[in-house]
Amino acid sequence: MAEIDWGNLSFGYTKTKYNVRTYYRDGKWGALEVSSEETINIHIAATALHYGQEAFEGLKAFRGKDGKIRVFRWEENAKRMQKSAEAILMQEVPSDLFKKAMVKVINLNKEFIPPYGTGSSLYLRPLLIGSGPQVGVKPAEEYLFMIFVTPVGPYFKEGFNPVDVEIVRDYDRAAPNGTGHVKVGGNYAASLRAGVRAHDEGYAASLFLDSKTKTYIDEAGPANFFGIKDNKYITPDSSSILPSITNMSLRDLAADMGMTVERRHIAVDELESFEEVGACGTAAVISPIKRIHDRNTDKDYFYCKDGKAGPISTKLYKTLQGIQMGEIEDKFGWNTIID
Ligand SMILES: Cc1ncc(COP(=O)(O)O)c(C=O)c1O
Numbered sequence: 036m037a038e039i040d041w042g043n044l045s046f047g048y049t050k051t052k053y054n055v056r057t058y059y060r061d062g063k064w065g066a067l068e069v070s071s072e073e074t075i076n077i078h079i080a081a082t083a084l085h086y087g088q089e090a091f092e093g094l095k096a097f098r099g100k101d102g103k104i105r106v107f108r109w110e111e112n113a114k115r116m117q118k119s120a121e122a123i124l125m126q127e128v129p130s131d132l133f134k135k136a137m138v139k140v141i142n143l144n145k146e147f148i149p150p151y152g153t154g155s156s157l158y159l160r161p162l163l164i165g166s167g168p169q170v171g172v173k174p175a176e177e178y179l180f181m182i183f184v185t186p187v188g189p190y191f192k193e194g195f196n197p198v199d200v201e202i203v204r205d206y207d208r209a210a211p212n213g214t215g216h217v218k219v220g221g222n223y224a225a226s227l228r229a230g231v232r233a234h235d236e237g238y239a240a241s242l243f244l245d246s247k248t249k250t251y252i253d254e255a256g257p258a259n260f261f262g263i264k265d266n267k268y269i270t271p272d273s274s275s276i277l278p279s280i281t282n283m284s285l286r287d288l289a290a291d292m293g294m295t296v297e298r299r300h301i302a303v304d305e306l307e308s309f310e311e312v313g314a315c316g317t318a319a320v321i322s323p324i325k326r327i328h329d330r331n332t333d334k335d336y337f338y339c340k341d342g343k344a345g346p347i348s349t350k351l352y353k354t355l356q357g358i359q360m361g362e363i364e365d366k367f368g369w370n371t372i373i374d
Pocket of ligand 1: 093254255256257258259277278279280281282315316317318
């Protein structure tokens with residue numbers, strides 16, 4: 036077993052033993068290679084470096100109560116990576132190759148899967164990049180697909196404790212017909228300034244509005260947004276947000292709990308009326324929000340008045356985590372057990 040303080044991990048990089056890689060060359064994917072290098076050798080004119088031809092994914096493997104290793108909804112990550120590839124003209128990674136690479140990299144790094152009960156998990160980072168050279172603005176002819184893994188703790192240092200976020204209007208993360216709906220590096224480059232400023236000002240994340248009208252909530256830097264009121268789970272419908280697999284799962288859980296699920300525009304004004312609000316994603320599962328600050332109007336919206344997450348967010352969080360850890364029946368068939 037690796038010597039790691041499992042209970043105190045942050046969401047950061049810890050070196051593991053192996054990663055896996057494969058190249059698309061001459062019209063086909065090559066053999067899966069195992070590497071213990073933390074670096075890649077890349078052509079100086081690779082399209083990933085110049086024209087942002089790159090996409091990534093993020094998913095987790097958990098050590099369950101029964102000792103088994105479970106991966107949560109990997110098929111959805113494989114599909115999303117295919118959509119990302121399609122959006123920026125990269126070679127798609129077939130789901131069976133994605134799975135083969137994932138199973139291999141998990142098995143090779145078993146000693147880095149945090150033990151059950153520590154609150155940590157093994158984060159998998161699949162990466163697809165244009166590795167072939169181009170000088171003109173054109174898609175590459177060669178691609179590299181790889182997965183590395185790293186054990187992680189909670190994304191926000193607060194864990195499941197409520198955080199503050201701030202609405203930004205002076206930066207956009209994604210354009211209405213741009214690439215906000217896929218997981219490509221450029222979106223994250225565009226979100227850095229707002230994100231770092233939010234952190235510097237004491238907020239856990241920035242909350243982006245739709246870039247065309249600045250009227251509706253889009254999403255938080257690294258997570259989707261949801262609000263709860265009148266037994267409804269409400270989450271934005273927008274062409275420029277990443278379809279979060281966590282959000283997709285929470286919608287199913289909310290419906291299963293007897294709630295009405297709505298995907299529609301959420302105007303900033305509506306924030307006033309929510310009983311609970313939160314950010315959701317693989318990294319954080321749910322981050323309950325206790326305050327939303329609007330930097331332009333200086334207005335604040337307050338939630339979690341007793342300082343704790345609301346009852347519905349708590350129930351959703353516990354149910355989702357319980358399924359991931361093998362404590363609650365996986366009735367939707369979301370987990371893949373790796374042996
Ligand atoms: C911009 C953005 N939105 C939302 C999410 C949450 O998506 P998921 O639940 O699939 O992790 C992520 C993380 O992948 C993200 O980067």
